[in-house]
Amino acid sequence: MNKIKCIVVDDEPLAVSLLSSYVEKMPFLELVYSSENPIEALEYIQKKEADLIFLDIQMPELTGINFMKIVGNKLKYILTTAYAEYALEGYEHNVVDYLLKPISFDRFQKSALKAQERFAVNRDSNDSxxxxxxxxxxxxxxxxxxxxxxxxxxxxxxxxxxxxxxxxxxxxxxxxxxxxxxxxxxxxxxxxxxxxxxxxxxxxxxxxxxxxxxxxxxxxxxxxxxxx
Known part of the structure; x- marks a missing residue:
């Protein structure tokens, strides 16, 4: 199966760096773009292909929820937030999972595997x-x-x-x-x-x-x- 093309969007540089490093450790994920600016990320999505976005909910220029409303369900999302109460709001969109900051690699790995299951079909199965x-x-x-x-x-x-x-x-x-x-x-x-x-x-x-x-x-x- 082809790798899942990933984007990381967070207004905190350290969060972008951490999540990017996590993505690069997973053999079935491919980091194609990362940004601290959600507006620039929207421009990228309009021009390039991607599958999955690790998206911060709270950003001053554009919240993650509004970002998803603009992009729609053409992509899948894993939301990142420091506040658990914001996570549930995202589930009306095409959300695979949410990660509560600070994000450990073990928790990230579980979320990434969940995304892989969402994208993948077992080609050896009898699903027709x-x-x-x-x-x-x-x-x-x-x-x-x-x-x-x-x-x-x-x-x-x-x-x-x-x-x-x-x-x-x-x-x-x-x-x-x-x-x-x-x-x-x-x-x-x-x-x-x-x-x-x-x-x-x-x-x-x-x-x-x-x-x-x-x-x-x-x-x-x-x-x-x-x-x-």
Missing amino acids: YFFVKSSGQQHRINFNEILYIESIKDYVNINTGNQEYIVLDTLKSLENQLPENFARVHKSFILNLEKIEKIDVKNVFLNSGKEIPIGETYKSEFFLKIKK
């Missing part, structure tokens, strides 16, 4: 479906029904041929939940390898007639995967 929230309802989707998944700004479109599900999520997050017969072929597309009819150097043609471009960034890994 997952649930997604679309149009205010939870929908069960069988993996073998999916043709492709397309990124549309802050949303993804899960296409089964007969149905489209518009979900507030990212391709990166879904990529970590899908079984091995799915592949990212473009910054905007993941497809089901079992639905491929033919391939040329620039495009994949699905058995539904859908034509999907192959991005240069993903080309080498994609062709290696289909050879297997």
Whole structure:
């Protein structure tokens, strides 16, 4: 499984340094950005991909709660706070856990493992479906029904041929939940390898007639995967 891309946001420099060092100790986490300024962190998120944010609740420029309201559920959060009473307020958002300061590495490790469980799907299990929230309802989707998944700004479109599900999520997050017969072929597309009819150097043609471009960034890994 790909590493979980992490961001650390806290107005205290020592907290940023400590949490960053903790992230770097976990083999399944990757620190992609850290900042003492939540406004700059918002700008980063608009331009780059990330999965998980270690986010301080109390910051003078922008509180963690308001930060989550702006970003929404496209990312997952682990909240950090010096005050336990603030932690529960975050659970209406996509919050995995909260860490009460001062944060020990042991407690951080437990939280990180909890996040890993949230992102990961046991690929050796017999799970053949997952649930997604679309149009205010939870929908069960069988993996073998999916043709492709397309990124549309802050949303993804899960296409089964007969149905489209518009979900507030990212391709990166879904990529970590899908079984091995799915592949990212473009910054905007993941497809089901079992639905491929033919391939040329620039495009994949699905058995539904859908034509999907192959991005240069993903080309080498994609062709290696289909050879297997």
